Amino acid sequence: MDVLISGASVAGPTLAYWLHRYGWRVTVVEKAPAVRGGGYPIDIRGTALGVLDRMGILQAVRAKHIHTHRLTFVSRTGRTINALDPGALGGGVAGRDIELPRGDLTSILYDLVRDDVEFLFADSIATLHEQDTGVEVTFDSGRTRAFDLVIGADGLHSNTRRLTFGPEEQFERYLGYCFAGFTLPNDLGLAHEGITWTTPGRFAALYAPGCTGTLHGFLTIARPEPPLAELRDRDAQIELMSRAFAGEKWEIPRLLDAMRAADDVFFDVTSQIRMPRWSRGRVALIGDAAHAPSFFSGQGTSTALVGAYVLAGELAKHDFATAFDSYEATTRSFVEANQALADGGGSTLAPATNAGLWLRNRMLSVAPLMARTGLLGRAGRKANSALALPAY
Ligand SMILES: Cc1cc2nc3c(=O)[nH]c(=O)nc-3n(C[C@H](O)[C@H](O)[C@H](O)COP(=O)(O)OP(=O)(O)OC[C@H]3O[C@@H](n4cnc5c(N)ncnc54)[C@H](O)[C@@H]3O)c2cc1C
CATH class of the missing domain: 3.30.9.30 (D-Amino Acid Oxidase; Chain A, domain 2)
Structure with a gap:
């Protein structure tokens, strides 16, 4: 089977790795001229750690762990309100969860697959035409190719989603x-x-x-x-x-x-993507393209890793239509639990009113006690481990 994956960040190369292992021919198209390095620190927690382990890169990723010790909250004048362990705030488990620069993770994933997978950089899907036997793809560069399946791993503002399902606004929860x-x-x-x-x-x-x-x-x-x-x-x-x-x-x-x-x-919006279905015909979406949870949840990378792993595993077991169904059935409640974590994010980070800010600051004052008793971040810990990773 020939698959085209759009997007070479987290979800795309993870899916590429597993599909290659299952014997598929994989092509990845990436809009940028190379895998995008640099970037902000991201967290990997719970179920997603098992995906890295099964890929044999858990230790390499852990070696890049940042160890952020302290998050200090200051007032408008710069007066310290409180200082907390940021891991505890988001439901992190010290010694297990990993925080690393986004670019370090994407380089590790790219290095893992670069010799086994075809990469088309500085290009993008221009049109998709589904036929009985596959999908005919035209690229911005003008080339045309046919694939059995196309998977969109091209992020919050997914091009594959727009071409297959229509405008982003209908799925965006701002x-x-x-x-x-x-x-x-x-x-x-x-x-x-x-x-x-x-x-x-x-x-x-x-x-x-x-x-x-x-x-x-x-x-x-x-x-x-x-x-x-x-x-x-x-x-x-x-x-x-x-x-x-x-x-x-x-x-x-x-x-x-x-x-x-x-x-x-x-620059971007804090938005989620909520879709009633993540596939149509021979096209499916993974990662932020399918279900961006927003950075308020801290779980975008973890849900992207888990979704890619499960989709590949289901494709190895079933015909593509059954696999798309079981990929959703397996991961949807996990994704929704993690998307729900973002609901308190805005009011913790940037409450929009004076009363909200007062309440947030009161919460910060009891946070160390809540952290000691395990109350702080409990919802996060529950959600990020809510899926037992299937074996394929
Ligand atoms: C400021 C910030 C902080 C964050 N903090 C965290 C955090 O602490 N923890 C966490 O888990 N997550 C965090 N996230 C979210 C996390 O980065 C994403 O959820 C995660 O990277 C999703 O991976 P992805 O592979 O699905 O998509 P992305 O990483 O968005 O990758 C999409 C890829 O597709 C490519 N692409 C786009 N359009 C096209 C096209 N037309 N053709 C081909 N390729 C295309 C892009 O160049 C990119 O390489 C944060 C995000 C932001 C913005």
């Missing part, structure tokens, strides 16, 4: 926030820690993943409507954030200057 992430020099000497600043509807963070010369900066704002125009316009993104944080003190001027100077600004 969670009311947008954010800009970028890197800046670590002039503050921060190491293995993050500092977050919050006023109603606005959240800023400086994050030092490890002990390097680079910090990650985040600016997040509450916004009732998704900023559609800004999504496509870098200058408008900078302008939106500059206006939202204008006149503030603490490290905000440093963050705004760094954002304006950065060449790696990543």
Whole structure:
């Protein structure tokens, strides 16, 4: 069987690895000219750790673990409200869960499959025509190829989803926030820690993943409507954030200057993707393309790894139509439990009102006690381990 996978980040190469092992011929098309390196730190927890283990890369991924010791919450004036273990907040289990730079994970996955799988970089699917025997694909580059199946692993704004199921808006659950992430020099000497600043509807963070010369900066704002125009316009993104944080003190001027100077600004909405079905005909979706949970859940990478593993396993066992059904039947409740974790995310990170912020700060003051008694992050721990990984 010949499969085309769109997207070479987390879900795509994971699916490629397993399908190759099951004897499929795999082609991966990626819009970027190479696997995208760098990027923010991501978490891998619970069931997803078993996927890495079965791929033989758990130790290599664990070796990149960042060990973030402290997340400090400061007020508008920079006064410390509280400092917590960030792992405990999200339901992490010390010594088991992994946090690593996104680019380190994608490089490990790419290195695992690069010799066995065909990669088409700097290209994208332009059209998909399904026929009885397969799918005819035209690429932006002009080439045309036929595949038995096409799998979209192309993220929150999936091209494969748009071509197969229609516009994103019908599946998007906008969670009311947008954010800009970028890197800046670590002039503050921060190491293995993050500092977050919050006023109603606005959240800023400086994050030092490890002990390097680079910090990650985040600016997040509450916004009732998704900023559609800004999504496509870098200058408008900078302008939106500059206006939202204008006149503030603490490290905000440093963050705004760094954002304006950065060449790696990543601007997006906090949205989920909720679809009644993840496949149509010979096309299926995995990872964020199918069910982005938003970064408020901290579970996008884990659900992407698990979904890719299960889809490949089901395809190894069944015809594709049955496999698409059983892939959904196996993973949907796991995905939904993890998507539900995002519901409290906005009110923890950036409560939109004074009352919400007061409540959040009270919660922070009892958080250490809740962490000691196992109450803090209990929902997260339950959701991220909610699936027993099938054996294939
Ligand atoms: C700021 C931030 C913080 C996050 N923190 C966490 C966290 O702590 N924990 C966690 O688990 N998750 C986190 N996430 C989410 C996590 O990064 C994603 O959920 C995860 O990467 C999903 O992987 P994916 O492979 O499905 O999609 P993606 O990683 O989005 O990859 C999609 C790939 O498809 C490619 N592509 C896009 N369009 C096309 C096209 N037309 N043709 C070909 N290729 C295309 C892209 O270039 C990319 O390589 C965070 C996300 C953000 C933005």
